[in-house]
Amino acid sequence: MKDVAGRAGVGLKTVSRVVNGEPGVTLETRRRVQEAIDALGFRRNDSARVLRKGRTATVGLVLEDLADPFYGPLSRAVEEVARAHDTLLINGSSAHDPCREQELALALCSRRVDGLLVVPAGPDHRYLEPEMNAGIATVFVDRPARGIAADTVLSDNHGGARSGVAHLIAHGHRRIGYIGDLPRIHTAAERLRGYRTAMEEAGLPVRPGWVSLGSTAPERVRRAAEEMLGGPDPVTALLTGNNRVTVTVVRVLAEREPHRPVALVGFDDFELADLLRPAVTVVAQDAAGLGRVAARRLFDRLERTDLPPAVVELPTRLVVRGSGELPPAG
Amino acid sequence: MKDVAGRAGVGLKTVSRVVNGEPGVTLETRRRVQEAIDALGFRRNDSARVLRKGRTATVGLVLEDLADPFYGPLSRAVEEVARAHDTLLINGSSAHDPCREQELALALCSRRVDGLLVVPAGPDHRYLEPEMNAGIATVFVDRPARGIAADTVLSDNHGGARSGVAHLIAHGHRRIGYIGDLPRIHTAAERLRGYRTAMEEAGLPVRPGWVSLGSTAPERVRRAAEEMLGGPDPVTALLTGNNRVTVTVVRVLAEREPHRPVALVGFDDFELADLLRPAVTVVAQDAAGLGRVAARRLFDRLERTDLPPAVVELPTRLVVRGSGELPPAG
DNA sequence: CTGAAAGCGCTTACAG
DNA sequence: CTGAAAGCGCTTACAG
Numbered sequence: 287m288k289d290v291a292g293r294a295g296v297g298l299k300t301v302s303r304v305v306n307g308e309p310g311v312t313l314e315t316r317r318r319v320q321e322a323i324d325a326l327g328f329r330r331n332d333s334a335r336v337l338r339k340g341r342t343a344t345v346g347l348v349l350e351d352l353a354d355p356f357y358g359p360l361s362r363a364v365e366e367v368a369r370a371h372d373t374l375l376i377n378g379s380s381a382h383d384p385c386r387e388q389e390l391a392l393a394l395c396s397r398r399v400d401g402l403l404v405v406p407a408g409p410d411h412r413y414l415e416p417e418m419n420a421g422i423a424t425v426f427v428d429r430p431a432r433g434i435a436a437d438t439v440l441s442d443n444h445g446g447a448r449s450g451v452a453h454l455i456a457h458g459h460r461r462i463g464y465i466g467d468l469p470r471i472h473t474a475a476e477r478l479r480g481y482r483t484a485m486e487e488a489g490l491p492v493r494p495g496w497v498s499l500g501s502t503a504p505e506r507v508r509r510a511a512e513e514m515l516g517g518p519d520p521v522t523a524l525l526t527g528n529n530r531v532t533v534t535v536v537r538v539l540a541e542r543e544p545h546r547p548v549a550l551v552g553f554d555d556f557e558l559a560d561l562l563r564p565a566v567t568v569v570a571q572d573a574a575g576l577g578r579v580a581a582r583r584l585f586d587r588l589e590r591t592d593l594p595p596a597v598v599e600l601p602t603r604l605v606v607r608g609s610g611e612l613p614p615a616g
Numbered sequence: 617m618k619d620v621a622g623r624a625g626v627g628l629k630t631v632s633r634v635v636n637g638e639p640g641v642t643l644e645t646r647r648r649v650q651e652a653i654d655a656l657g658f659r660r661n662d663s664a665r666v667l668r669k670g671r672t673a674t675v676g677l678v679l680e681d682l683a684d685p686f687y688g689p690l691s692r693a694v695e696e697v698a699r700a701h702d703t704l705l706i707n708g709s710s711a712h713d714p715c716r717e718q719e720l721a722l723a724l725c726s727r728r729v730d731g732l733l734v735v736p737a738g739p740d741h742r743y744l745e746p747e748m749n750a751g752i753a754t755v756f757v758d759r760p761a762r763g764i765a766a767d768t769v770l771s772d773n774h775g776g777a778r779s780g781v782a783h784l785i786a787h788g789h790r791r792i793g794y795i796g797d798l799p800r801i802h803t804a805a806e807r808l809r810g811y812r813t814a815m816e817e818a819g820l821p822v823r824p825g826w827v828s829l830g831s832t833a834p835e836r837v838r839r840a841a842e843e844m845l846g847g848p849d850p851v852t853a854l855l856t857g858n859n860r861v862t863v864t865v866v867r868v869l870a871e872r873e874p875h876r877p878v879a880l881v882g883f884d885d886f887e888l889a890d891l892l893r894p895a896v897t898v899v900a901q902d903a904a905g906l907g908r909v910a911a912r913r914l915f916d917r918l919e920r921t922d923l924p925p926a927v928v929e930l931p932t933r934l935v936v937r938g939s940g941e942l943p944p945a946g
Numbered sequence: 947c948t949g950a951a952a953g954c955g956c957t958t959a960c961a962g
Numbered sequence: 963c964t965g966a967a968a969g970c971g972c973t974t975a976c977a978g
Contacts, residue, residue, distance in 0.1 A: 287955065297965035302957065310963055327746040332726045333672065334955035336663045337970045344706075344727075352695060352707075353688035355887070362683040365709060374723060376674075377682075377707035379695060393704060396662045397674075416657040533887065540891055557685070557863065558888050561870055617971060627949035632973065640947055664971035667954050 287328065294322040305330050336398070345584060346376045346394035348387060349405040356529055356554055356573055357405075360427070363577030364403060371585050373400070384408030395422055401584040403427055403577075409470060411436070423587040427580040429472040435595045437587065439580040443473050443553075446569040446602030447480025448487075450525050450551040453567070453604060455488045459523040459549060459614050463496040463514040465507060465535065466527025474499060477527050477553055493519050502530035504537075511538045515548060522614035523549035529556045536562060546615030551604075560607055567610025570603045617660070623652040635660050666728070675914060676706045676724035678717060679735040686859055686884055686903055687735075690757070693907030694733060701915050703730070714738030725752055731914040733757055733907075739800060741766070753917040757910040759802040765925045767917065769910040773803050773883075776899040776932030777810025778817075780855050780881040783897070783934060785818045789853040789879060789944050793826040793844040795837060795865065796857025804829060807857050807883055823849050832860035834867075841868045845878060852944035853879035859886045866892060876945030881934075890937055897940025900933045 291301045303311050304319040336342045349357045368375050380387035387407040401423035411431040425437040464481045467474035498510035526532040532552030555570035621631045634649040666672045679687045698705050710717035717737040731753035741761040748754050755767040794811045797804035828840035856862040862882030885900035
């Protein structure tokens, strides 16, 4: 910038004015400065700008896995909102690891992102309290923060799971299993609660072998499904706790082809669910909505720091396609 | 930092040493500084650090659409490599728009990312030349840059498409169609070339109605598929140009159920391809490999700026599942 | 082992 | 309309 000023024979501030399109520069001066900029190939260094202005025009998004299709629409929605605010998005995965979540979130805070969108992997978020007090707007998405009060945008996990199981019950099932994510994950626990609510409301017992929580690694899910279907107390229908689980269970069911069909309702919609045979009935979340609402809240908070923390819950939608309407076998 | 120094009764440089874990501080001093840091809730401001050091420890990744499943594994692979280099990832989508690509890439350069990974959407990348000369390492992924010499990591699009079509020919097809992305997109053009090569090698003609290039919007693809299958000169097999096209074509074929089956080979693998009926034979790209190799090259270049630009081509793999082995109808 | 001074490249708050 | 000075919060290059 100094070089540009020198070459154009003007002061630093005038260059700054031209670069930022501020008024108060004669056309002639502006032209001379622009010429120097082009000749020198000058580009403003935003790092310096940021240091002075305070705002980085950057927000961070911490999620579990960039490659999980659930986060695709969510990320895209966040990006669209950020873009409307001329803000860039730093994207990172915790890989389901609480330590990595914290490491990433704090690294983003050190970069002085204006705001932080976090899909929590960890059990405790007090580590973010000083950062939030220091002015980094923070919104939790898909799962609530633990140990601190903060803006949160969730799906109606309890209601969704409950309606999915009620749907199976309405189609005659009484022996229904639930395979979900790790119990420490809020969504998994809430969906389990929804499952239990629906069973209870129908006066149905839940046998111990009918609930299996754990990692969504295919081997673990496969084993859980096979035990539930092949054990002494087999279920006739399943609720799967998220799209990773559903995909594996669909595989297991396809391999059992010659056996009696098992009804299935999956939590989370997924591409091609409608083309499988049977097509998969799901409790669909509004993944893009989660991202959009959370990002909007983040930018609202950036403008009004005194907003009290709020929790928003987005509805889910039962999408009937076939697998959830299979009658109980036997 | 000044406050910390004041409270601990030491100089700025000593605080800096403690914060960065540099040697040359007595245990006692270190303890006093650490205490002040904790009491004041101090966190180093990386913007200032960056301004001084030159490197931002950030790389940018410009792709087409965060929600396209093809980019999931690619992004994740880039992130893993970046993480190994203690580097953060700024992720953005061009939404297939050349202007947005340029806008995004230049914004990232203004932020002084250390490096840039670009999946080009635009027809001309000379706009990046000054940035690259100014020291921003740049690697193009999935498609080559236009108008400049730069590191590039590609799939073997020509060879992959050729092998896919040869596979269909080997199964008796002579009337084969190709539905692909916009012709200005390098991968689409290369895959078309592979299709033509295979047809020519088998001595088969390519009728005008058998090739359809254009947007991957479902309506466009649907129309193209219906015309090719229902016209006066119908094909018995199809090569689809990427996963977006394949998914729509699978839908069209499923709706035609009662008709004679049409053979299909899709470019790009996709989740659940094995569970469709028929399961979908694909030419699989190594999406994670593209990201990994490109990111590694980027960090190599960060260390040795004098590397000559190189083009790497990753092999594809034909995954035989059923849809590509259907015999020609009629 | 420790610290004072200069500077990274901008913007802010003024003054002319 | 234009510009000189100070400062954002660090690190670098020295000196003690």
